[in-house]
Amino acid sequence: MEIWPAIDLRHGKPVRLRQGDYDQQTTFGDDPVEFAKRWQDAGAKCLHLVDLDAARGDDPTANRDAVGRIVEATGLPCQMGGGVRDEETIAALIKVGVSRLVVGSRACKEPEWFTTMCDRYPGKLAAGIDARDGLVATQGWLETSDVSAIELAKKLREATANIAAIIYTDIARDGMMQGPNFDGLAQMAGATDIPLVASGGVTTYEDVQKLVEMKMPAAIIGRSLYDGVMELEKVLEIASRA
Template identity: 55%
Template structure:
């Protein structure tokens, strides 16, 4: 199971939100590239970036910080937030992003998403952010009437890299992940599933690994020093022995 340290970008800084609420923000650093290097030094083998401004505004807004991160580290990075057109996809892949996470547009314009997945096989991940089991969009500001699992199953015929599944209720709350929901998603589709939201302790990591998840995004607990990347990586490996 892969461990994906999260770097959430807002106004060019590293921040974390609680339950996706833009009014409940904590700033953890002014230099995202330095933060990326810190996680790499701790043993990170990949990074999960989120452009929070982009998610809200519908266009990538932290390009400078994103480019600096890609220059600073030599590991695969994925990015979500504000990716709503093909030009942006091409620009970010050319910049060196390993893959891109698309969420809102997969809900609102399924034909476009399908076309992009076929045009960029293995380069796009489906980002599903769920509130009470329903897919949320537009920086979590709107909730759709489609279940998270139904949304994932709708695209099972496409060459998608992974499903990034976030439980909004647990995200940033340091209270543990929704393991049952993550396991249910994993059991319902053929794609790799990356769990996000609430991962706080090595036991959380172990539970997700045991449940069959392919990866876990880890955020606030790293920034607050409650767990290291190396400890998370070791917990994931040990759980699968």
């Protein structure tokens, strides 16, 4: 199972939000490259980056320099989400060196556009499906739609074979250190054959082990690493048992 340590960026700094609430922010130093190198030194083979400024409609280029520095400093495959809502942004971030982009709000609101982009950039785009009570949330989690997360996943698969993955986040679990929504992940995994990435709430080594047992292809881990609840080296060792 792949492990993607998360680096959330705001104003060029590494931060974490509690349940996606911009008013409940913890800042972890000034230089995100420091954290990227820390995870790499611990054995990380890939990184998950989130542009929190762009996610809620602020300056979409505010963190681009930081992203470029992370890619250059580590040489690791980097997956990035947050505010990826047009082809110009897709092209710009691919040019910076990002390996895979996560499209959330627009993929949910305009699936036809997203699947067209998937066909134009095969294997480069993943759908970021964030759910609150099983319904899709968009605009940096500020809005909840009436669209079922599972039905959206099925619709995307029917439209294209070139979608790279689904990054599935249960908002209620993100940053709360309470464990993932395993039932929701199992339902999503059973809905399509799109590779699924578990995100939100992965807190303990037992959580990681259960995801391995579920044969989850990948997981994103954030706050538990920053808070020292888990050590990345041990997480990677458990994940390698799959």
